[in-house]
Amino acid sequence: MLIELLPLLMFVMICVVLMLGYPVAFSLAGTAMLFAGIGISLGHFDASFLSALPSRLYGTITNVTLVAVPLFVLMGVLLEKSRIAEELLGNMAALFGRRRGGLGFSVILVGMLLAASTGIVGATVVTMGLMSLPTMLKRGYDPSVATGTICATGTLGQIIPPSIALVLLGDTLSSAYQQAQLDLGVFSPKTLSVGDLFIGALVPGLMLVCLYLLYMAFVAFAQPERAPPATDLEAPSMASILKGLLPPVALILTVLGSILVGAATPTEAAGVGALGAAVMAAIKGQLGVGRMGEVARETLKVTCMVFMILVGAAVFSLVFRGFGGDDLIQEFFAELPGGVITATFIVMIVIFLLGFILDFIEITFVVVPIVGPILLAMGVDPIWLGIMIALNLQTSFLTPPFGFSLFYLRGVAPPSVTTAEIYRGVAPYIALQLLMLALLACWPSLATWLPAFVRGQ
Template identity: 65%
Template sequence: MEAWWALLLFLTVTGTLMAGFPVAFTLGGVSLWFALIGFLTGWFDADFIAALPNRLNGILNNATLMAVPVFVFMGVVLEKAKLAESLLQNMAALLGGKKGGLGFALLIVGMLLAASTGIVGATVVTLGLLAMPVMQKQGYDPALSAGTICASGTLGQIIPPSIVLVLLGDVLSNAYQQAQLQLQIFNPKTVSVQDLFMGALVPGFLLVLLYALYLLWVRIRRPEAMPEIKVDNKPSLSAILQSLLPPLFLILAVLGSIISGIATPTEAASVGSMGALLLAAINRMLSIDMVREALKETVKVTAMVFMILIGAALFSLVFKGFHGDEAVQHFLTHLPGGKAMALLLVMLVLFLLGFILDFIEITFVVIPIVGPILLMMGFDPVWLGIMIAINLQTSFLTPPFGFALFYLRGVSDVRTRDLYRGVMPFIGLQLLMLLLLYCYPELVDLI
């Protein structure tokens, strides 16, 4: 009977979120009401609520989560330093004279911004503001333009340094420890953010390659959809290097220090923030007002993430109090197809939830429930984390609630029909990447 309470709790939370109520307060408020009703009816043990202070103390003292505000600050500073403008202008001028050149330039810039900022919203908005008017003026297919901008902007979900991977690293580390306790395996090894960053590099760049192959196919099949643009002046070598070297320097400073083991992700984020401030100073964009605005944006995003995390902790406790985790474990472990069917079902649920929920809610609400179960089945935690990260990336693209769609719709006059039609092929390519990772799991161990 308790399992039905857990299912009703999950459906109520999902329905309330779809109605547009704030995520953090929905998670906490609905969970408290269910805990109260369950306690009064004798179906819920109040000791689960008593464990909340320890959970919150663990959240606030978590060293891994310290990387979140620092990476956010780095991304906001780079956005305000106008790093993307000169990069996109020079790449467009370099490649735009060829058919489809602007589309490939967008993809390259999106990849570089993803590897230097990790902030999806800022990347989509920047690319939308800079590239969409030019593509519309030069006769690019509206759907293809919108899809390329959204897909390029969301590469920050999977290419390190990614906020998604930082949050997943913390959640999966806890899930891995729970799985070990359940199996009575006392292994001190944990899932680190560094492991996820290294594991995501090859799949992330393979996804870029798939995007590029799709654009090449469109260029061959429908050349009129990607015409060449008029370029008045070819950029000089010094101008190209001047726009390319700053993001490459930042990527080397952040990812190089993590992969080499010199710095932890939190320390590398601090290095990246200092590098971002230095680049802003070089571009003559550094000022007290700019830093103040960047700090305000960082506080807003960080407060949102941690409030959702606190609400998700309360939801998790109440869900377990109703024995929902045991019901999910029993269901997944007794599927006819074994662990392969369990993984397929979880990935399908995550994909469908991406239509209505943001990646942060999915990470904090769903992964703590299904993560320990999948890890107990023997799946590699790093490989599973990359699979989940690519799946969550679709939550930014899937209509009707994909955040990248909202970002681009807010800064351009693209029609909703063209927007939805444009992102569909890229969603298909992400699903293809998931299939490749399932068939060749060694892709996450190449670095």
């Protein structure tokens, strides 16, 4: 019985190690090799199974799809350093701020544009926290409303394309789809690409933005003292609005438009986006040698982190499969009443709970390769599953104690704002994200109809 539980013990162990604060990539690989050694010594793990590791790692590092990751990171960092976000946020705040809840509306709308142009949660939260939070607090906004809106809006970069999370998730689910076909002994011409997830995420992402705006409108009119108007702000000129709005919108249309019309793959579009961001930064005089050094270092740091976690996750999933962990989970799902519906519900609950203690990258690279092939083999639509998981992972940025958006904002918020106020502020937005997840579960076509339309199906 203990031998059969080794794959589950392995998963529990990695959660414990990560909660202790050890580096993710080395924790994944180290825990996997430790359990592989235990299994070999007990005679219940075939050492030759590890011979597939070099080819798997080589395939991971040379994956063309994943080249989009450093390019999208480069695009986001360039936009952050060029101060385009600051100009856009200032104009939007002046445009809407004189109305009740106007500053909240401006934060949500600017966050949506930043999500569609940078896709980097940390940069969005920190930028808006530094610029918007003092303004909102000075104008009498309730601290929980202000902090919750900034944290939640920053997470839109997870679901609104081009999103690094969707790139990683799309590549992982593509491999899971191929594995499901092998397990079933069938081959289908239907494939899953990152572009499919980008297109499928547009409608749910925009619907989530609308839910945020509706909530802010409810607070502004039901409890006006929590989101009062900023009557001292002067309305900006149309020229200044267009000057701040046109560059990021043009970049968004170029990147997403090229993918939607089939003119470019996500990787190619990422290259175009990075070039466009560099041109915009140069026009604003923010592309000096020192600034480019900062951009290069930040891009390299994020890219190395992602790929090292990829390597560690590849080792972990290989050892987990070598212990028969995927067979164990498949048997568990097969015995559940309700079939695929119950299985999908349990997976979503597990991912949501893991979001309290793990980052979205860890969940994407550890959990999805394990459960993805099983759910896809049960007939789940890969695009719908990808968007469901992406929305679910979005909550991991807001759920305490390890929600990264909470940490980002806590680091730049004034001492007068308590951590408890930040936690209270994000609670309604977590509920809205779960509501969007429920809507998508009830109407899968919200995620699947646009990709089918673009494909002409």
